[in-house]
Amino acid sequence: MRKRYTKNEIKEKWKELLNDPDLLYHNGSGIFNYKGVLEDAPAMLYIDYIAKLILDDNIILDSIGENLNDLRYSRSFNIGHDGKSDSSSRLMKYGRIRFNEKPFAMALYNSGHNFLFGKIFDYELPLKERLTSRYGEIDILSKIDNEIYVIELKIGYTDSGKISETLLRAIMETFTFTKLLNIRKDNFIKDMKLPETITFRPVILTMTNALSADHMKMLENGELKNINNLIDEMNKYFSKLNILPFKFFAIDGHNPELIQDNKRIIFKDPSFVHSKVIEFFLPPAVAIRPEGKYFQQSIIISEVFL
DNA sequence: GCCTCGCCTAGTTTATTTCT
DNA sequence: AGAAATAAACTAGGCGAGGC
Secondary structure, eight states, rough: OOOOOOOOHHHHHHHHHHHGGGGHHTTHHHHTTOOOOOOOOOOOHHHHHHHHHHHHHHHHHTTTTTSOOOBSSSSOSSOOOOOOOOOHHHHHSSSSSSOOOOHHHHHHHHHHHHEETEEEEEEEEESSSSSTTTOOOEEEEEEEETEEEEEEOSSEEEEEEEOOOOOHHHHHHHHHHHHHHHTHHHHHHHTTTOTTEEEEEEEEEETTSSSSHHHHHHHHHHHHHHHHHHHHHHHHHHHHTTTOOOEEEEEEEOOOOOEEETEEESSSSSGGGGGGGEOOOOOOOOOOOOOGOOOOOHHHHHHOOE
């Protein structure tokens, strides 16, 4: 086994990230994806301890994305995605389309199916105004009634092995992207020709074979208390911006085979879209920090935070 | 103003290191 | 040996500039 980190070592790594909080999800992807447990508190996953560090910081949720000056402002959010992709190089190299996040998102889009998580109307939505802007694209956007789901898609396995992205990393990414897109809500509505009454909702979609799905199950079972509280805190933060709370979904199944049909990436087996989709419901958060201030329910703090 | 093609970045994949 | 963190390499696709 590799040497494990102590709380203090994790805390030092966390402090380094605070020099540039705008892109926390990006700069912190290293430690946010740690999958081990603390050296000096082996009952606790690194990610749950990091969630506590985030919660202990009063202003970090405000700081994220506050000073990004090249968030998309003049370019349209609608860049005319048509579900097609030139996969000739992939086909040439591997003989088939290997399972991967991007073609998977495209196949979900091309299916036109009404999923439990809505009907997908775009994918790879760029938030950047110019090439050198450092933040990326929103994986999937779907619509269900008047809600726009800002979806981060996390797969579990590729052909070459496990992808070890944690739920913490997914939460940080989705929080950031939803917050950023909401700043440009008017442009987005205009570009996508949506009704003005729509509301955003941060969503994480994964497969049951993914690490983040394991974390969703743990949350549902009352574990990962700090992450649960962090989600709760983000939901409260978002409610002030008229953004709906997080939702969590997992497609129950194995990686589907992807094929190309006239450049459109589709599922080889169309019935994949009828796979069971599990929604995870989080237990109520226990620690409360009203109005961005400090915790009040001091009686149970010791139980919640190690 | 549109098209082409090379550039740049994020995300993904592979290789290397570093421990027990 | 085996697992996890870290670094390096690769790929896809949006972006940007130059040609028409």
